[in-house]
Amino acid sequence: DQCASPPVETHACNIARIHEDEERHFQLEPSAKTFCDKLLTDPRFQACRAVIDVMPYYEACKWDYCSCPLSGNTNRKQCACESIAVFVKACNQIGNKAAVKTWRDDDTCPMTCSGGRVYHPCAPHTQETCRSVSTAVTLASTHICEEGCYCPIGTVLHDQRCVEREQCPCQLRSRWFQPGQKVPKGCNTCTCVNGQWSCTQVNCGARCGAIGDPHYQTFDGKRFNFMGKCSYYLMKGDNYSIEAENVACAGAISEAMNFPAQSSSEFPSCTKAITIRLGEHIIRLKQGREVLVNGQEVSKLPFTAAGAYIHPISSIFLMVELPNGLEVWWDGVTRVYIDAPAKFRDNTKGLCGTFNLNQKDDFLTPENDVEQDVVAFANKWKTKEVCSNVKEKEVSTHPCDVNPHNRATAEKHCAKLKGDLFESCHWNVDPEPFYDDCLYDLCSCQLDIGQCLCPIFSAYAKECSHENILINWRNDIRECGVHCPGNQVYQICGNSCTRTCFDISYNPNCKKQCVEGCNCPTGQTIDSVSGECIPVGQCPCQLNGIEYPAGYKDIRAGNKGLELCTCHGALWECRPATPKESEEFPKSGGMKAMCSATRNEEFTTCEPVEPITCKNMHNPPEFSPAICKPGCKCKKRYVLDSNTNKCILPPECPCHHGGRSYAEGESMAEDCNTCKCTQGKWNCTNRECAGICTAWGDSHYKTFDDRIYDFQGNCDYVLVKGSISKEEVFDISLQNIPCGSTGVTCSKSVTLRVGSPDKQEVITFTKDKPVPSHTSLNRTIIREAGLFVYAEVHDLGLVLQWDKGTRVYVRVDPKWKNRLKGLCGNYNDDQMDDFQTPSGGLSEVSAKLFGDSWRLQAYCPDSLEITDTCLNHPNRKLWAVKMCGVLKTAVFQPCHSEVPVHPYLESCECLCTAIAAYAQECNIHGIPIKWRSQQLCPIQCDEKCAYYSPCVQTCPKETCDNYMVNTKFNQLCSEDACVEGCEVKPCPPGQVYQNLTSLECVPISVCKPICLQREDKVYYEGDIVEQDDCHTCTCSHQSVICLGAPCTPVPSTEMSTEVPTYPVSVPSTVTISSTYVITEGRSYATPTSTAATTVVPIHVQPYECVSGWTNWINTNAVKNGANFDLEPLPSTLTILNAGSRPVCNVSEMADIRCRVVNTHEHYKKLGEDVECSIMGGGLKCKDGCHDYEISILCKCHMKCDDRHQFFPNVYDCNKFYHCEETPLGPEVVEKSCPPQMLYNPVKQVCDHSVNVVSIVPECQVQPVCDPRLSEQSTSI
Missing domain, CATH: 2.10.70 (Complement Module; domain 1)
Structure with missing residues (x-):
């Protein structure tokens, strides 16, 4: 077979000749040539033609002209102008000073601008818009420009037109x-x-609620589920409390239910009754809206007791208005709401949280600690110590997993919350948490489905009405229909103040609230006597407990005299009265033995219903003999520890946190604070802790204020940006890309920008690429630990942590509170306003709208709706549930009380990433978990010198390169949480690692740490920076120290030009003293002489290195007690002048000795501030010194001779030197022995290591670590 010939492409102008008549062709081709000849002849393009080959653009211009499709307003010149524009752009990008700036005119490619924009031949390639004013990341200045239509200065683009910034x-x-x-x-x-x-x-008021099975929402908006079956404090104050009694249920309360005790733990719980305590008065709200006051049934409402007003506000809700301003709503089934006015801010405790706009401390307990686990938190708010604590295992399994046969029905019904019926409310109230609650309740429902379904739908509709969005939903949900009695009508938003005549009369200043249910039609209200709807105008009035009919008039004292008051519409209408009107008008046997004296118990015939315990001893319960039974109680002065069920003295009461007890005086960490147990209460420090934002897996986010959400965006986004001043400014952006077949996205790269544009530092970490070079960064420090890379800016209090994959953590100092924006939220402790867009102020409800608002490129597509990936791959679900289920097992159990596991279970599409993210949250809370195995997300470490650890400290290991500045690193990383990864085994005492790349332990004495870095050249401690025969400059402790001054070369015609000549001072009588001088960043010791000197040239002969100790050298003689003494490493000339046979240059110096002149005492015996080392550049003494001298040990490099063909490498027993013939003559070549073998210096061959070690013990092999590791992860 033969390949087909390549197609021959005919020029567009020639095609015209074939398909058109001759006359038409001859008109078209000359026209194209005439127009495009501008590129060849127009003087405006002359400078470009000098630097760019114009012919390709000329030919393209003619082609475009001839092939232009004529349609609409398009003409051939417009098509050809594209090639000219590309030519000009290419010319401008070269940067030619004579580049074309203005080339368009009315005759040549004019550009028409619309929307108030004007043409610019060279403007910044990005157009500022109303969105970008607040979303654009600050970029460094650039010279790249493009022609086009731009808004005039002072205006920005919005909706394709230019507007003033004030009009955005x-x-x-x-x-x-x-x-x-x-x-x-x-x-x-x-x-x-x-x-x-x-x-x-x-300051606004807030609402707390308990709905369904029950699902709680605190005053600060934190949601949680708790299935306790006891009575719990929703709110508890000094002289009041509101309690919820929860019992086992099957999705809803049913009076017919009678669960056996042993099986009740298998069922969820529902709120059966509400108890309100006001001083000595008790109001109890029961099923069916039955009311008891101090144990007596109230048969007729409204009713007042202890200053509380109890009244129905619709056919669904009963309200209790407390004298302190609290309002309690109860539907008589399972729903309860508490409305708290603004004055209660920072003054609430209980299951309803703390009401301080900070969800992080909503789980504050009576012991004054903040639990992280719902069960541990709620157990502490029991009102009765006799109830059993809820065990975590009782609530860990979702009802839809226990009852999978109910799931399909539940999903079908609950989907209506996210459907068209409630669509108008979705942007204002997120339906997702209500949908989750709906699934939970319906999967556990064993009653009529309406009893489980309707409370959740009603709760969502109530939130919508609070946002002024009224949805008539009951007509479409057959199971939730309402039948109204008499002539009442169903109202989506009835008036809570006008239910009955008595309501109107009792509180004329009532604040109207929206309430669902049956009420009288507008203009009517319920007559308190007949119960029928009557016109409001017929309502009687109340005065001092006496009822007066409508129209009744009387005279009463007013502020300015007598007033005539008339009853009208349940209210009194008063005006000044005229003179005329003023004239007219249990068994105890056998139980004693059960009470243990050793347990500090004693028998009582009337065991208190609520004993005095460690938790209530500061506010002991009242003793009532109304209900008595024999039993045991604690002896006098003892209280009950309900966790151990022992009677102890009050000072011995333990504290509790995270499911465990702490003895008196024990401490525990709570974030960055330390809490100490004092008489059963936690006494905590009050440090303000750093904020942490997290992004992990397929676009899961956790804000600084702990709000967790999902966002599937495919673009670059502002993760966080902040600004305090011109210098204190930074931003971090995240690039998200598709990472699976289901449409999910993951972070590919993260970019950190620090500082203002003129002094900006930028670094980008990209998945599957090495960490970029960071030698040019000054404020930003890059370091690695475990699986992570860190970028830290100490002066900003900022740490960026990246796992080289899809996990990103950002830690910021508290000084950034209320100064941040982006996907990480605004960091003000209130997660309810985290979804603020660049416009600020108001928050979005939808994570999708919020995330899209922080796009960096307007051309990016809108993000996708979150979908359940297991629906697309149902065959993987069982495997995913099983593998992700490790988070609920005993492996992670120690962390469950501190880090809720549910969000990470729900985001387990990427298995290893989700588990690792949860494990890192546990590390942040100080609970490292060793969870990886060869079967689950293994990590391979070099077993010779490293091992897997779930908690690797992030401070850099001490090495030769950093040990002089390691303290600085420790200060920067000391607040990091540990991370998982390969932990390198420690070096023996007195040794450190050579460097962080090849982890080999070496003695500290042979370290050569980095001293300075200048213009990409690295100087190590003791390196000579510059030197001649008159001066030597060495690097020491990040500075350059010089002895002498540079020589001035003297030309000589008598000497060979191959050997340099230097002036040397030769005094007749010399007494040298030194002065320490700092010159141009160098420290010079300059000798001064008392005698005249003569400068004569000398010839410097090449030297040959000789090994051994040199003679003692004293180049800087000082008097004892001098401020300092400096003896730098000597030059070869100095060594030779000392009459020493051993001689070498600095690179061949292996060791140094230092002693006092004359007495020869070792420098360490005198206790002076002396440094004596090769890496330190010689001897340095300060603050009172003797006169010292030094001697150098020379170790010469091997050289070939006829007698020696092989030499051992004294630093590495595996290597040796061999003399080989090369084109330049014999040279020493370094060679290595095979693995497991060493060089035998006696036999001069590679030998087994055991044989060599017996001859040279120093060759005992030390492990050399490979710090690299690999993570094998599985994702779905």
């Missing part, structure tokens, strides 16, 4: 709002100003 709109929930427009934010109002939301700062 603000974005919220996928809509644009014009400047000056206002939107509500709770009780505050936000106004659009210069493209940013500016909000009022009024």
